[in-house]
Amino acid sequence: MRVTAQLGTVALGAVALGFTVAVLPGISAENGLAVLTAAILVGLLGAVLRPALVKLLAATGWAGVVAGWLVSQALLVYAALELTPGVHVDGFASAFGAAWLGAAVMSAGLWVVTAGQDGVVTQHLLRVNRRFRRSVPRTTTPGVMIIQVDGLSAPLARWAIEAGNLPTLGRWLGAGSHLLAEWHAQLPATTPASQAGLLHGASDRVPAFRWYEKTSGRMIVTNRPRDAALVESRCSDGHGLLADGGVSVSNVFSGDAPTSLLTMSTARRAAAGPARYVSAYLLDPFGLTRSLVLTVGEIVKELHQARRQRLRRVLPRMRRAWSYVLLRGATNVLLRHLNLAVLAEQMMRGAPVVYCDFVDYDEIAHHAGPARPEALAALEGIDAVLAVLAGIAEAAPRPYQFVVLSDHGQSQGATFAQRYGIRLEDLVAGLTTAGAVVAPAEDEQAGRARALRAGLTRTVKNDADPAADRPQIVVAASGNLALIYFARRAGRVSLEEIEQEHPALLPGLTGHPGIGWVLVRSRRWGPIVLGPAGRRRLADDRVDGVDPLLGFGPHAAADLRRHDSLAHTGDLVVNSLWDPVSGQVAAFEDLIGCHGGMGGAQDRPVLIHPRDWEPPGALNSADEVHHYLRGCLAKLIPPG
Numbered sequence: 146m147r148v149t150a151q152l153g154t155v156a157l158g159a160v161a162l163g164f165t166v167a168v169l170p171g172i173s174a175e176n177g178l179a180v181l182t183a184a185i186l187v188g189l190l191g192a193v194l195r196p197a198l199v200k201l202l203a204a205t206g207w208a209g210v211v212a213g214w215l216v217s218q219a220l221l222v223y224a225a226l227e228l229t230p231g232v233h234v235d236g237f238a239s240a241f242g243a244a245w246l247g248a249a250v251m252s253a254g255l256w257v258v259t260a261g262q263d264g265v266v267t268q269h270l271l272r273v274n275r276r277f278r279r280s281v282p283r284t285t286t287p288g289v290m291i292i293q294v295d296g297l298s299a300p301l302a303r304w305a306i307e308a309g310n311l312p313t314l315g316r317w318l319g320a321g322s323h324l325l326a327e328w329h330a331q332l333p334a335t336t337p338a339s340q341a342g343l344l345h346g347a348s349d350r351v352p353a354f355r356w357y358e359k360t361s362g363r364m365i366v367t368n369r370p371r372d373a374a375l376v377e378s379r380c381s382d383g384h385g386l387l388a389d390g391g392v393s394v395s396n397v398f399s400g401d402a403p404t405s406l407l408t409m410s411t412a413r414r415a416a417a418g419p420a421r422y423v424s425a426y427l428l429d430p431f432g433l434t435r436s437l438v439l440t441v442g443e444i445v446k447e448l449h450q451a452r453r454q455r456l457r458r459v460l461p462r463m464r465r466a467w468s469y470v471l472l473r474g475a476t477n478v479l480l481r482h483l484n485l486a487v488l489a490e491q492m493m494r495g496a497p498v499v500y501c502d503f504v505d506y507d508e509i510a511h512h513a514g515p516a517r518p519e520a521l522a523a524l525e526g527i528d529a530v531l532a533v534l535a536g537i538a539e540a541a542p543r544p545y546q547f548v549v550l551s552d553h554g555q556s557q558g559a560t561f562a563q564r565y566g567i568r569l570e571d572l573v574a575g576l577t578t579a580g581a582v583v584a585p586a587e588d589e590q591a592g593r594a595r596a597l598r599a600g601l602t603r604t605v606k607n608d609a610d611p612a613a614d615r616p617q618i619v620v621a622a623s624g625n626l627a628l629i630y631f632a633r634r635a636g637r638v639s640l641e642e643i644e645q646e647h648p649a650l651l652p653g654l655t656g657h658p659g660i661g662w663v664l665v666r667s668r669r670w671g672p673i674v675l676g677p678a679g680r681r682r683l684a685d686d687r688v689d690g691v692d693p694l695l696g697f698g699p700h701a702a703a704d705l706r707r708h709d710s711l712a713h714t715g716d717l718v719v720n721s722l723w724d725p726v727s728g729q730v731a732a733f734e735d736l737i738g739c740h741g742g743m744g745g746a747q748d749r750p751v752l753i754h755p756r757d758w759e760p761p762g763a764l765n766s767a768d769e770v771h772h773y774l775r776g777c778l779a780k781l782i783p784p785g
Contacts, residue, residue, distance in 0.1 A: 165243045
């Protein structure tokens, strides 16, 4: 089978090179044998020289990786053409064009011949990683591969599996090897809070995706490497989920893994690992051509899907800017396949436990909606990744068990600004007597690109917010949750102080149709939840009027008691409306699918685990999932 595949690849390479010779000026061949010989030489030179090129370019960082991506294959093609009798090339420029055109033809040919079969990817990854498998002794002690499908809710997971859209997960559940459970993501239902819990058992260190710290005068945004490192230093006790020989890939936090790749919190101190993986992936013609064709395809697909939403007048929808279009092409192709390459190598190295976050679905769902066709297609792509990993596991030096989980779900709805023509920070400004109201820029979609860039350059732009010239009020939105700070006032500002200094603020917020509830702390009564027609004291659960938490689920009061106690929570915590009939919320950011607050499926993530693991029972927090996973890992994998 391997010989047949290699012969097929050579034949396809010869066809691609022959097409290139036929259509490009500056290159000619005397006969078909010369073309075949040149194609074989390209393959041989690549096999001999690419390992050295990977090491060389990885040492030069981002510039070297980009340069290598652009010219290395052209250099190999140029050398092969010059060495082949009967082939004539005018110069490097002609070889450069031949390399890129040939790569595109080769990739298209591979896609047509294989019809996109995952087995081709599996065989390729096994081939490029077989040297690691040979150097690792075999063991019967299982390893565990934990795949996080960012943003997937349990209800949507069940529906997609039942509909047959996720065949790999469907086979696992149908065969009885795995079970599906649902767990509760406490407020805030967002990736950094959940990963602080899942990986470190310390979700209480994270009050939102972004928040303001009065002590330092800084805005903390967890998709900045500098801030992620700071938050992990608060979460870590040195004994995280991955501390015993584990590997962290593409996460916000490392779980104290000795090997941490493409991870936000460790990006600034990473060695040449990310650059090496990117170089190896892009310098491999299979990886390069797939990346090029699939990235262009992803961009075209995004443009088509956005246009289709406009023409069909799909609501709610949002404008999908070019920055997102390009980032989708990069992260949903390059990062997904880069993650897959990293995971394959770590499995061939026999890593005991690996935790990787795939963000494809979450990012598309933010802009299109969590159950829209393009978001579901991203889920199907991640399901295909699971099929590839299962195939690689069969050849790994140890058996692997798979866990698939999510960190939160998503809820859909037209944004607050779309509904009411005003942003939350502008509403707050109009209700107060303070000066400027500041809201940090929304940049969640750039986070993964930022981590990749940091890992390649090994330097990070200083994203710190200066503490000088503090604003009067800061509004930090995370999905349909917002934390409001009176930034120049030390400590938590009380209900009584707010009513005295800004008498219109609380009535204006609770009376607005886009606001579901507001949490504030009273000097007399402790934490109080205010709603449009009533209030609830959390200390004794006394309700005056209509309970503002009615319809927000059985965990709402407990979650707010906990959130009120978190360091750096807002003076006010504001949640958008939640319509249980339509199932919609109203994000304070420009997101159609959102998470971070309460309402809908955003706090209902999924956990798919091996059937022979101990049943988890009710899991009501990320910290509880962490302790469950740690217990299962301890039974499977002896320490050390």
